[in-house]
Amino acid sequence: MTIKQFEYKPLAHFSYAIVSDGEMAVIDPERNPEQYYAFAKANNAKIVAVIETHPHADFVSSHLEIYNHTNATIYNSEKLGADYPHHSFDSGDQIQLGAITLKALNTPGHSPDSITIIATDGKDTALFTGDTLFIGDVGRPDLREKAGNMRAKREELAEMMYESITTKFTDLPDDALVYPAHGAGSLCGKNLSDAASSTLGNERNDNWAFKKQSKEAFMETILDGQPFIPHYFGFDVDTNKTGAAHLKSSIDLIPFTENTTAEGLIIDMRDEVTFKKGHLKGSINIQAVSETSKFETWLGSIVKPEDQFTLVIDHKENKEALLHRIAKIGYEKQLKQVITLLDQEMKRTAKLDLEDFKNNPDNYTIVDIRNQSEINNGKFFENALEHPLNELRETANQIPTNKPIVVHCAGGYRSAAGSSIVQNVLKDALVYDLSEAVSQFQ
Structure with a gap:
């Protein structure tokens, strides 16, 4: 089978395309779907399926936009309660994609509605584990207390994760490839490996969650020391359950003005040296000057989903890229305007001795x-x-x-x-x- 892994580094997010006999499925797509269209075209394939392993908290998915553009069927667990057109995909369900069989396996724990996708092609097996099984870790079970309309207690989800890890993968082969939705740097777990993939055998040997241990010990480990929960996580869960608006149409609505000023909540993405030399009063400096900076994470951690804000950028040429980054977490809806600054009436930051x-x-x-x-x-x-x-x-x-x-x-x-x-x-x-x-x- 042909598998393509796509990585978006600032959010440590992996999405996937699987191709067989001219048909293609996309798994856990990010907000911008263009790369999936390009991959389908390069492989003379038609996108016929989009599969969501769960409603993601840390990024906005393009599943609904892909559906509207290609008429591909969206598949997800019926437990998700999706508000968009979809087919249920739960344990016992399968999809035929050319010569590949895709089976669903309910693996709750990170969320009540999480699934793992088992892809088989002859003797080859690949597992698309979403946020259930990471390389070296498993998904955190504490997000649904604060994220989304469908709430679940962290203890209940931790117990579900124990059952998923100890029972759901038992009959799968050691050489099955493991493809998670996230790598190191994601806030969806606490000890993720730098590796982008693994085998189930390696995870059984090296991943703490597969070690022989009591349910109580497992739950204590998974609940202890998890990262903070950014403000935007619940907003993104609900957005993904509904389906996000068309990306280009959304960002095209945002006004842009050069050489101007603004009031209210202002996010300034320029590098700190430039910011400290002169910025608008009340600005918050969340830098986005590299392609790998954690701009999205900190924007969604500092700015709440109900906050309206102005974005200050360094150059007009960077406007499109910054709007795409903001849209990765669905915050384009509260972005009032994008501006560049007049070089006057600016605040300076004092320099420490x-x-x-x-x-x-x-x-x-x-x-x-x-x-x-x-x-x-x-x-x-x-x-x-x-x-x-x-x-x-x-x-x-x-x-x-x-x-x-x-x-x-x-x-x-x-x-x-x-x-x-x-x-x-x-x-x-x-x-x-x-x-x-x-x-x-x-």
Whole structure:
């Protein structure tokens, strides 16, 4: 069988195309469907099926757009409660794709409606495991308490995941290829491998979840130390259950103005050096200057789905790419406008005297904005106040202002956003960004 893995690195997302005898299925597609159309054309194949392993929390899928464009059938578990045209695909159901047989296997745990897709072609077997089985880990079971209309308690889902891992894969061969929906860097698990695929045999040997252990021990491990849940996760679950709007039509509606100003919630994607030299009052600096930066994750962690915002970009030529990135998590609907800036009436960010900070740290209020799981593993500064970035807009007003404030993360990327948030909330405070200099204190 022909399998193509597509990767979107900022969200550590894998999607797939399977081709056989001129027919193609797409599994867990990302928001922009053009790459799947191009792959189908290159392989002289017709897209006949789109399969969703579950309603994803961390990205918006293009399943409905592909359906509208190609008339391909959408398949997903009936437990999902989808509001778009679809066929149920649960244990016992199968699809014939040329010479390949695709079977569904209900594997709840990450979500109540998760499925694994078993593809067989002669003696070859491939498993598309969605967010159930990752390389080196399994999907977190705590998202449906806060994500989506269909709620489930984390303990119930953890128990479901134990049953899925210990019973659902038993009869499948060791040489079955394992293709997950995410890799390292995803917030859908906590210890994902850098590998993009594996075999079931390797996972049985190396993945902690397959080790012989009691249900209680399994549940304790999977529930402990999971990453934070970004604001946008529940919004994306509900969007995916309904089906997202056509991508190009959505982003084409967003106004763009050059050399202007704005008020309200402003997200500035420029690099931190440029931002600190001059930005609009109240701006939050979420950098998107590299193709692999975690712009989408932090946009959806800092900005809530109900927030309306303006996006400041560096150059007109980058507008389209930035709109596509925002649409990856479905936030184009609340984006009021995209602008470039006039070089006037700009706010500057104060520069920290690093030597004075090193010699007199007690003269500063130090704010640690790393994730709580990182903080739990050890602080860089003993007296630092804990304000994880995903909560900072709500908690920054609790930071004392009797001393200059120094904001730090682990490497410098997040502290650019964090220091700008603190400055926005504590308007009269003196706020510094430790930035990459944090490496000198680790």
